[in-house]
Amino acid sequence: MTTQSLQPILITGSGDHQILWNWFDLYESRLAIIGDNRESNKQQHLKRIAEDLTEKDPRTVFWIKSEEGLVNDNYDSLDYYNLMEFEQVPTENVRGKEEFDRKRMDFVQLFLETISLVKGESRLSLIPLTSYRENVEGPLMGYVRALEKIDDEEKKEWLSNQFDSLRRIEWKYFQGEGYQYLYQNGTVEETLLSFLKGIWSYWALTSNLAEPQQMLMIIEVPKQLTDMTASKEVKTIIQKLLASIIALTEEITLATIVSTETFFPIPELNMRHHLYFKYNSSDFDWREEEKRSYFPDELIKMWEAGSNNAAFLVDLATGNALITDHMNIELYNPDKEALEQEGEEQEEEKKENIDTL
Numbered sequence: 001m002t003t004q005s006l007q008p009i010l011i012t013g014s015g016d017h018q019i020l021w022n023w024f025d026l027y028e029s030r031l032a033i034i035g036d037n038r039e040s041n042k043q044q045h046l047k048r049i050a051e052d053l054t055e056k057d058p059r060t061v062f063w064i065k066s067e068e069g070l071v072n073d074n075y076d077s078l079d080y081y082n083l084m085e086f087e088q089v090p091t092e093n094v095r096g097k098e099e100f101d102r103k104r105m106d107f108v109q110l111f112l113e114t115i116s117l118v119k120g121e122s123r124l125s126l127i128p129l130t131s132y133r134e135n136v137e138g139p140l141m142g143y144v145r146a147l148e149k150i151d152d153e154e155k156k157e158w159l160s161n162q163f164d165s166l167r168r169i170e171w172k173y174f175q176g177e178g179y180q181y182l183y184q185n186g187t188v189e190e191t192l193l194s195f196l197k198g199i200w201s202y203w204a205l206t207s208n209l210a211e212p213q214q215m216l217m218i219i220e221v222p223k224q225l226t227d228m229t230a231s232k233e234v235k236t237i238i239q240k241l242l243a244s245i246i247a248l249t250e251e252i253t254l255a256t257i258v259s260t261e262t263f264f265p266i267p268e269l270n271m272r273h274h275l276y277f278k279y280n281s282s283d284f285d286w287r288e289e290e291k292r293s294y295f296p297d298e299l300i301k302m303w304e305a306g307s308n309n310a311a312f313l314v315d316l317a318t319g320n321a322l323i324t325d326h327m328n329i330e331l332y333n334p335d336k337e338a339l340e341q342e343g344e345e346q347e348e349e350k351k352e353n354i355d356t357l
Contacts, residue, residue, distance in 0.1 A: 005056050005057065006024045006214065007056070007331045007332050007333070008020040008021060008022045008023070008331075008332040009021040009023055009049060009052075009329060009330070009331060009332065010329070010330055010331065010332040010333075011275075011313055011322065011327070011328070011329050012324075012326075012327075012328045012329075012330075013311075013322050013323065013324025013325075013326055013327060013328075014324050014325060014326045017322050017323075017324060018322070019313055019315065019320060019322050020332055021273060023216060023255040024214055024253070024255060026249065026250065027272070027317070028255075028272060028273065029249040029254065029255040029256065030246055030249060030255070030256055030258075030269075030270075030271040030272050030273065031255075031256070031257045031258075031271065031272075031273040031274075031275060032257075032258050032259075032260070032266045032269065032271040032273065032274050032275065033045075033046070033257060033258070033259045033260075033275045033276075033277070034259075034260055034261070034262070034263065034266060034274070034275070034276050034277065034279050035259075035261070035275075035276065035277025035278060035279050035311075036261055036277070036278055036279045036280050037069070037223075037261060039278050039279075039280065039308055040277035040278045040279070040308050040309070040311075041277065041308050041309045041327070042259065042277045043069070045327065045329045046218060046220075046257070046259060047177065048329055048330065049061075049216075049218075049257070049329060050063060050176070050177045050178055050216075050218065051176050051177065052330060052331045053178075053216055053331070054175075054176055054177060054178050055176070056331070057214070058178070059178075059213055059215075060178065060213075060214060060215055060216055061177065061178025061179065061215070061216050061218065062178060062179045062180075062181075062202060062215060062216070062217045062218070063177065063178055063179065063180045063181070063217075063218045063220075064180075064181045064183065064195070064198040064199065064202070064217070064218070064219045064220060065180060065181075065182060065183070065218070065220040066182065066183060066185060066220060066222060067182040067183065067184055067185065068185055069220070070182060073172075074174075075172035075173060075174050075180075076173050076174060076175050077172070077173040078170060078171075078172050078173075079170075079171045079172075079173070080167075080168045080169060080170060080171070081169040081171060081201040081204070081205055082166075082167050082168070082169075083140075083166040083167070083169060083197075083200060083201055083204060084140070084144075084163065084164075084166050084167045085167070086138065086204045086208075087108075087137065087138035087139070087140035087141055087166075088137055088138065088141060089137070089138065090134065090135055090136050090137055090138065091104065091134075091138070096251075100207070101134070103203070103244065104138055104139060105139045106240070106244070107200045107203065107204075107244070108138075108139045108140045108143070110196060110200075110237055110240060110241065111140075111166075111196060111200065112126070112127060112143065113233070113237060114189070114192055114193045114196050114237060115159070115162045115193060117189040117192070117233060117234070118187075118189040118190060118193055119158070126155075126159070127143060127146060127147070127150070127159060128146060128149075130142040130143055130145070130146040140163075140166075143163075144163060147159055147160060147163070165197070166197070169181070169197050169198070169201040170182070171201070181197075181198035181201070181202070183195045183197075183198055183222070185222065185224075188224050188225060188230060188231075188234055189234070191222050191224060191225060192222075192225055192234055192237060192238070195221075195222060195225065195238075195241070196237070196241060199219075199241045199242075199244065199245060200241075202217065202245065203244055203245065203248065206248060206252055206254070209252075212253060213253065214253045214254075214255075215252075215253065215254050215255070216254075216255045216256070216257065217245060217254060217255070217256045217257070218256075218257045218259065219242065219245065219256065219257065219258050219259065220259045221238065221242070221258065221259065221260045221261075223260075223261040223262060225238050226238060226260055226261075226262040226264050226265060226283075227261075227262050227264075227281065227282070227283065228282050228283050235264065235265070238265060239265045239268055239269070242258055242265060242269055243269060246258070246269055246270075246271070258271065261279055261280070261281060262279070262281040262283050262284075263279075263281055263283050263284030264283050264284075271316075272315060272316055272317050273313070273314070273315055273316070274312075274313070274314050274316065275311060275312070275313045276295070276299075276311060276312040276313075277308075277309075277310070277311050277327075278303045278307065278308060278310060286300065286303065295312060296312065296321075296323050298323050299311075299312045299323050302325050307325050309325060309326065309327050310324070310325045310327070311323075311324060311327040
């Protein structure tokens with residue numbers, strides 16, 4: 001997306017209340033949206049943002065979301081990202097090589113921790129620690145070789161299948177909505193593993209971009225991985241995965257929207273903009289008396305009245321806030337605003353002329 005075509009996202013409410021979100025600016029590139037997927041209009045607004053931006057540039061939007069939320073699977077193209085291939089190549093010509101290598105290892109360890117949860121074994125009993133040849137490969141390849149030393153044939157086959165699944169990570173392109181990775185829903189651990197592959201593959205592919213590209217990543221976090229019933233191990237992995245993508249906003253031309261149905265892990269992620277729709281989460285229940293003071297009384301009344309569009313947007317850096325029961329999100333069009341103002345002025349002139357007559 002060229003600099004000339006970049007437009008802020010305009011978030012408007014009732015009356016003259018509005019806030020411009022300069023999503024392409026480094027200091028405004030992080031937005032958290034908390035809201036129930038069924039009892040609020042959060043999903044419709046995410047779709048509107050994706051549609052508006054892809055209309056400007058079809059390569060802008062990337063989206064990690066649940067396959068359950070898919071209305072139809074009429075995608076325009078299908079690409080496979082090969083993480084095993086990515087890991088077979090050493091780190092070369094990367095600015096901040098040491099940091100990149102550390103993050104590369106972090107993803108490998110998160111993958112191993114997650115498949116350990118799926119298998120129901122401790123991390124070290126599943127596959128031993130190993131080393132790798134940093135000058136010729138990535139850290140995952142050391143563990144691929146370590147498989148050959150496992151005597152348990154059933155475990156070896158299961159691990160081999162897990163590693164092989166990294167060769168074909170599906171990214172589908174939907175006209176008007178951008179590139180999408182659809183995670184599969186199963187047990188908490190299986191959902192986490194599927195979610196991880198989307199995050200990991202996106203992080204890897206951004207390191208291989210041939211040309212600069214302004215991007216927006218929308219991450220819809222599975223509720224079962226963040227609610228009160230999720231284990232500490234699962235929540236820790238989720239928080240690390242999200243932090244890895246959010247950190248990319250400081251390194252490349254990327255903005256992120258993290259969409260959740262729970263309060264966790266938004267406070268832990270250091271995101272500047274928070275947009276709240278009605279949500280149902282026991283980790284920070286707005287219905288409880290001691291929690292109500294966190295939100296404006298006006299908003300609480302709207303939610304209690306059953307509004308699915310009532311929302312509260314706050315910029316934590318400036319303190320600017322917007323409370324409305326008529327939330328609308330679209331790209332900012334100054335020409336449209338000028339035309340509307342001109343129309344209002346013409347209406348005023350007509351009234352004045354009528355009064356004069």
